[in-house]
Amino acid sequence: MTGLAVDDAAWASAWRRRAPGDKLLLCGGLVVTALVLPAWPGSALVGVVAVALAVGPARVPARTFLRATRWPAAFIVVGALTAVVEVGSGGPGWAPDAAARSGSLAGHALAGSAAVLLLATTTPMSDLLPALRRARVPDAVVEVASVVYRLLFVLLGSLHTIREAQTARMGYSSVRRSYRSSGALAAAVLTRSWDRARRMQEGLAGRGMETGLRVLPEVLPSSRAFLTGSVVALAAIVATSAVVA
């Protein structure tokens, strides 16, 4: 357990051993399809396929998937409603095609979010970072991103422990105390991150690390059947959308 529900789901997913490139092709295709096809039926089909694949063959807990969509859903609802309000001389009012426009906007966004979430809940970040190196992102940048990924769980652990201790000491019993505790919490996490980085550096330097944190990437074999299925599914969504539209 890492403490982040999406990351935990990715490590436990039935698709964890599938090649990241295969999943990137499928999810990237779904993201693009959700964006460029009409919301009905294109984006709706993308959303259904993404959710069905996640809770079906990928065995992502439906509860985790649904909970993860809360934040994007809140933004999508507020944003889609705001976009269809017109500000005229007579004050604000709904646009004539408000329902269709907000529905289309929400459809694109919810389907795209579901497709990204399918990738996020089936592929741990440590599988995706080597793909950045293959995309010719400089090694130094990939290494910094790898350290961010490894350290953030340590820091999140520290954050929760310190906050628990502060709460037990009534550190969040008023707004004033909450701000003071939050400031102390942020400072403690920052100094701990520096300290942790310095100690890691000293440990690695003692082991002869000078040029980078090179590790052997885990090679997960690509599946021709999975790739074929992905292309067929994407083509079917496009074809259905074209026929219905």
Add this chain to the structure above:
Amino acid sequence: MHIAEGFLPAGHAAGWTIAAAPFVVHGARAVVKEVRENPESTLLLGAAGAFTFVLSAIKLPSVTGSSSHPTGTGPGAILFRPPVMALLGTVVLLFQALLLAHGGLTTLGANAFAFAVVGPWAGYGAYRLTRAAGGGLMPAVFAGVALADLATYVTTSLQLALAFPDAESGLAGALLKFLGVFAVTQIPLAVGEGLLGVLLFRVLTVNARPELERLGVLEPAPLVTTGGAA
């Protein structure tokens, strides 16, 4: 406040990605140069990125009775400078999209432009101006951190207004709409994040003074000569 996946039309998503790219590439070059000259910086930069991510997990009390999350780029811009934050902020956004489902992949460029480019530069500019005008460290930190948050929110509203202009009042009306809707949470959050920044730096000046001196936030303390026994 990140724009969700699929919310921007394809042309806008591509346009903001192109707009953010030079800043992120510049940041990547700064990081590559720093790591080449000082290999140990990899870990410190990684720690800075992880801190920015974790800072967004700290809940601040909000006027609406619930709680909000700081953006975390203001303190980062003051401590590590905006070019580095352009890259670290983009990495943090990618992680937020794939670990928290905040933001998205096609909207990564738009979010990076607001969160990792405009926010840090505006915040750092306010911080430097306040220091140059004779303001102390804490007023400068408050101005820098609060403005970084505000600038991010204004830029995001502008991005949404450009994508969805009002049929009658055009871009200006749409901008007012989005600014007004998100102001309810974002303005109190900017003030709250400014206060958090002050409290953070107040603790750091006591507990981490050598690090702040090394990062150029504080002047090195003058050596005090003590009169020894002759």
